Amino acid sequence: MSRNTDNLATIDSKKPLTKQELITANIKLLIEQLEAGHSDVLTHYLTAMGRFHTYSFGNVLEIARQMPTATRVAGFWTWKNLGRSVKSGAKGIRILGPIVGVRRKKDSEAEKDITKQNERVPLGFRNLYVFDVSQTEGVDLPSLNEVSGDPGENIDRLIAFLKGKGIAVSYSEQIAPALGTSYGGRIALLPGQSKAEEFSTLVHETAHELLHQADRRTATTRAIRELEAEAVAFVVGKAVGLVNGNASADYIQLYQGNASLLAESLEVIQQTSSLILAALEPTVDVADKQAVTDVTSEEVAA
Template structure:
């Protein structure tokens, strides 16, 4: 190829950054943010409760909140239980203190002066929320396509090579929720939803392999572990770069996915992760393309005119 892998990776990550920046400036992104602002940001404890009860949950809200968003919880759906804070103020009587000395103040009758104060107290109650997959109704504003379509040349060979590369075994299995796949370090496997297009399957598989390579808590110190939003930005960025390298355009899907997870942070997470995105994408690309047919596929996608010329030369020699 005319370009080295390193040059190609730099070109693709630049394209990724520019595409997301353009999306930030669009009206679609403003509409998306307005809708997303209606979702609560949950504490670490509640995030764990949601994860344990519904591992594939992506957007959760209460019954009433979903109605305001134009969606209805489906019949017979089992809610996700979390702890909702219930702050209130408790009335207490306190002895008055001298602000300078801190000593108790006394009245003419020799008794301590008393003042009424209100002490803030937080109690918790069990509240029920539902994931978007448990609802139906009006579509929420989106900033990209929700599904990739199309076939992939050399699909079986690419899939097999990704399976060999993966740190976790790959299993095709249906599961509840709207996610297309997940990497579970607890279950020690990657699960991919069957029945998707070849393009969506390859993109999802690369995304989950990136998680498995970058985010295994067993291989990271507490300081190295990242928040979920950073993990998703890294995994989807790797998937975008790898797929683009082989001529599989996931721009509309990946740009929206990354921008959705980065909302409020602009491009800071993406830029902070560029080194690991480069190295992980490069490793996956090198694992996929050693054979001549796949190498020619990548070269054909990147230099279609030159490929046509070479093809004609080969035919003329016959």
């Protein structure tokens, strides 16, 4: 497909953009590709949300746009510390990182609390470059046990997460033919589903509980709420290794030409998915956690 080279030039400019400019440029390109019939691009974006759920929304869009196949990224020196080297000629994936300064408190303020003399303040953004594991070579990385077709303990972890938020989960034949329902503080699941189906349904209904029980419920249509919940289920399912098809092409109707609506929706999908995925993370050894982490303190964008 033909692309608007002006938009691409703006995104690829050497001058760092603000977070919002980065998001706006990527959303505009996404809409152009969706309107051209390339719904697989949306699948890449949603998949990236699951793979890089510790990254900011803007940087997730950047990684997905520049390298849709990326699975694990880190900076040059992080890979070095992990015993791997970036291959010669590999092109880095540009993301934004914060520039943080220190503001010294006035003497009168500092004397009130000697433990808090200075405060860190954001000054702007700078270009950072990360590389996918496929662009590196060296020692094998330790890996966490990944789920493939079976949610394993993730159902129990998600139920525990919901319980901590005061949301009960029960099973009922009476909700048929629905696989799951969300009542605002309570989720009911249809018994007899496969473990993969049960997990996907539970994530879908969890998304409703987290997203659609307050202001957003009145500000969105039922179609949008269902598509957002299904998108969250897709992101989380892909992240834990479940095969749950492609992102629905019906998602295109979500924005109906409204770029700000699409950006808002994708951002809440990313935030909700990240919250759920964080709750699903098992306890791992420190060495393993360092080896499989997506970011370091120097590579995270605010």
